[in-house]
Amino acid sequence: MxxxxxxxxxxxxxxxxxxxxxxxxxxxxxxxEQVFAIGPKASTSPLCLECASPLDGGADRPKCPQCGWPLCGECVGSVVYHKGECELFVQHKVRFQNQQNSDGCCAQLDCITPLRVLLAKEADPERWNAEICMMEDHRAERAGSVYWNADQNNVVRYLRLACGLKDRCSEELIQQVIGILEVNAFEARTHRGCAVRGLYPKLAIM
Known part of the structure; x- marks a missing residue:
């Protein structure tokens, strides 16, 4: 600003x-300003983790050749947003579970945008400290709620255990990131008109 x-x-x-x-x-x-992190909205249906286009979530879905998570054919070989989590999924052998109902909520994808924020924090700690970490997260109001407990299972435990972040990210930090996204993220549209959410710290002040 x-x-x-x-x-x-x-x-x-x-x-x-x-x-x-x-x-x-x-x-x-x-x-x-440049977005700090951008990715799928919470409770989204299966989509491409690069361009956010809706995808089939079944066994025959288009997938990333490295990690096997959803990725459309047009985005294979030219990933930017998906790169960080792809490397993590490959390292820890985190597999995407097939989802037959491609129109329904895909709980596995709830971790993606919080994970991208955490990876951006590690890549740019100065910007995190200057612009992100003080953002409102409503942790006190959210604690113990149905949504908090769902996030604790689908995001916090999943990232710390399945994705191997236990020694890198505390439960409190991940819940803080989830809250920051819920309070401050803006809905945006890709060039294909697909809805995503992005964290723009300066815009969030307005």
Missing amino acids: SKDLFTVLESPELGRYGVARRNLRAGEIIFE
Whole structure:
């Protein structure tokens, strides 16, 4: 966020928010930023882990030749977003379980976007510390709820045990990331019109 245009303030009632330093012109670009992490929305149906196009979740599904997780034919060989989790899945032999109902919720995919945030944290700790870690996560309000318990099973335990992150990520950190995404992530559309969620820390202040 440009220091010439905005200052960031904080209050107990509103949390962190941006205040213009001067009058802004209609249509003026306020700021530009790169997404910190982007991926599937929670409770999504099977989709390509690169372009987010809907896919069949059964045994004959299009899949990544390295890890076997859903990946459409057009994205094979040119992955960007899927690269980090693919390497982790291969290392720890984490397999995607076939899903016959391709229109239903695929709980296995609930871990993908939190995992991408965690990998981005490791890749860019400075940005995590400066922009992400202080974001509201509503952990106190979520703790013990049905959604919290589902996330504890489908995401926290899955990432720490099946995906081998036990020594890299605490339960508290993963629940923090889940909460940050729930409170602050924005829905975006891919070039094919598929819905995903992205974490834009500056935009979240607005």
